[in-house]
Amino acid sequence: MAGNPQKTPALKPSVPKGDAGENPCAACQVREHAVCGALTLPELASFGGAMKDIQLDAGDHLVDEGEVEQFVFSVTSGCLKSFKLMPDGRRQIIGFVFPGDFVGLAKSDAYPSSVEAITPATLCRMNRRELDKMSDSIPNLDRRLHDMASEALAEVQGQLLLLGRKTAQERVATFLMMLSRRATERGMAPNPIDVPMSRDDIGDFLGLTTETVSRTFSRLRKDGLIGGDKDRKIEILDEEGLSDIADGF
Amino acid sequence: MAGNPQKTPALKPSVPKGDAGENPCAACQVREHAVCGALTLPELASFGGAMKDIQLDAGDHLVDEGEVEQFVFSVTSGCLKSFKLMPDGRRQIIGFVFPGDFVGLAKSDAYPSSVEAITPATLCRMNRRELDKMSDSIPNLDRRLHDMASEALAEVQGQLLLLGRKTAQERVATFLMMLSRRATERGMAPNPIDVPMSRDDIGDFLGLTTETVSRTFSRLRKDGLIGGDKDRKIEILDEEGLSDIADGF
DNA sequence: CGTCGCGTTGATTTTGCTCAAGATGGGTGG
DNA sequence: CCACCCATCTTGAGCAAAATCAACGCGACG
Numbered sequence: 001m002a003g004n005p006q007k008t009p010a011l012k013p014s015v016p017k018g019d020a021g022e023n024p025c026a027a028c029q030v031r032e033h034a035v036c037g038a039l040t041l042p043e044l045a046s047f048g049g050a051m052k053d054i055q056l057d058a059g060d061h062l063v064d065e066g067e068v069e070q071f072v073f074s075v076t077s078g079c080l081k082s083f084k085l086m087p088d089g090r091r092q093i094i095g096f097v098f099p100g101d102f103v104g105l106a107k108s109d110a111y112p113s114s115v116e117a118i119t120p121a122t123l124c125r126m127n128r129r130e131l132d133k134m135s136d137s138i139p140n141l142d143r144r145l146h147d148m149a150s151e152a153l154a155e156v157q158g159q160l161l162l163l164g165r166k167t168a169q170e171r172v173a174t175f176l177m178m179l180s181r182r183a184t185e186r187g188m189a190p191n192p193i194d195v196p197m198s199r200d201d202i203g204d205f206l207g208l209t210t211e212t213v214s215r216t217f218s219r220l221r222k223d224g225l226i227g228g229d230k231d232r233k234i235e236i237l238d239e240e241g242l243s244d245i246a247d248g249f
Numbered sequence: 250m251a252g253n254p255q256k257t258p259a260l261k262p263s264v265p266k267g268d269a270g271e272n273p274c275a276a277c278q279v280r281e282h283a284v285c286g287a288l289t290l291p292e293l294a295s296f297g298g299a300m301k302d303i304q305l306d307a308g309d310h311l312v313d314e315g316e317v318e319q320f321v322f323s324v325t326s327g328c329l330k331s332f333k334l335m336p337d338g339r340r341q342i343i344g345f346v347f348p349g350d351f352v353g354l355a356k357s358d359a360y361p362s363s364v365e366a367i368t369p370a371t372l373c374r375m376n377r378r379e380l381d382k383m384s385d386s387i388p389n390l391d392r393r394l395h396d397m398a399s400e401a402l403a404e405v406q407g408q409l410l411l412l413g414r415k416t417a418q419e420r421v422a423t424f425l426m427m428l429s430r431r432a433t434e435r436g437m438a439p440n441p442i443d444v445p446m447s448r449d450d451i452g453d454f455l456g457l458t459t460e461t462v463s464r465t466f467s468r469l470r471k472d473g474l475i476g477g478d479k480d481r482k483i484e485i486l487d488e489e490g491l492s493d494i495a496d497g498f
Numbered sequence: 499c500g501t502c503g504c505g506t507t508g509a510t511t512t513t514g515c516t517c518a519a520g521a522t523g524g525g526t527g528g
Numbered sequence: 529c530c531a532c533c534c535a536t537c538t539t540g541a542g543c544a545a546a547a548t549c550a551a552c553g554c555g556a557c558g
Contacts, residue, residue: 084410086497092410106402107395113406142391146356149398153355156405157362161333161341163412164456168546199505207413212546214506229505248335417514448537461514463538478537 033100034074038144051124056117065114071125072104078121079196082113093205105149119196163207171206172216173246192235282349283323287393300373305366314363320374321353327370328445331362342454354398368445412456420455421465422495441484
């Protein structure tokens, strides 16, 4: 069960000590933002019963691209990355996975990408088959899954524009605005931004090299758009300016 | 109603003359591949009753990014493109839309991208609201929509890898393999490939310029991987070689 | 105290873009 | 039916943005 302190969790673990045994999900910090937010308390009880808590250390891998999709996951704390690899090692990070996010939205036989923990993380795990069954009998759950898939689909379209047409500076600015917006949606401070991933990861997400990402951060810093990078936190100094760069104005 | 001959439809229009009035959908050529394939004949009748046939000429625009998502569409013939624009005119084509494809999979308030016809096209149009209602009462329909969204999500992840990490040659090779595979899925010949879109469109899809696309085709032709480009058709001469380039081997 | 991973910065190279000029070919009107 | 026109495509030359190659700083950790 979750409950052990992690080194750098983005949110508290889902099950505070002492609550386990009754309905751990009722106390989950990210429930509202997760799939589970669609469920009534009784539904939540049976749903939670089918869940197994998982803990990962930084660097642990959760699933492999191509592997049979036996499980789906709902993240309760930490940060993960979803990525694809090419035979020669080139890597594209498909997305960063935060608390409340769901791994396995795209129903398919095999995982379309690998997933690995960036920070220590806690997740709830469920059998794909079991989720499908529940989704058949709980319309709200089904709707929530469909809505989350829709949102993911809309969001990834923005990423296509970024990778296909934006400059390095625009990509990095977009990335920062994205992190800031996500933090706000999760009820966290939009500024300074928590940036738990390495320059390498950011590069593989934005279709750039580490060096270009680093240079671009330096330039944004020199131009007074962002502040220093203390403790994996970046401060946005000129939100409007950054947003204009991000959108190509 | 559909039924008039088009200049260059990829498939026959959905409603052959004479069948209209009974259950036009029953005769639809692309039904099996479209949302409608999930429906029983009685369901299909009421579903089709809520549909309005639409015809577009090449260049006609169907929906605008940001516009309220009042309608959804199922394509019955022709080819369209879905795209996003930046303030300065840079364009990213999100995807090409073929017969059987659905416009509006990502349930949201506003269309996430614009859609415009590349060739003359015919579509079935339905109110978003009405589709949602039907989807609530027909589990098979709901499941089909969810499955199609899942597939779209998985496919777009491959596009992220392409745009973020592949070379020009790899992109074009991937594009051709993609077209070939799609044709096969629709029961059409995988070779030669029908390429109804302009070099410009291909460029905006692959994150390249027209010139680079053109040069890359020339190179593939010179290297004997593909044949000439007669009548918007390209022949694959070395499928394995092309596939290896596409996948980065 | 040395090592290792990560980030930054600099020098050089390369890929694909930009700018420019022809080629091609379908469509239109004389 | 032919000539012209305009879109689209192709090819070439030079350029620029980002990649690559390389060196170094810095903090964490053994």
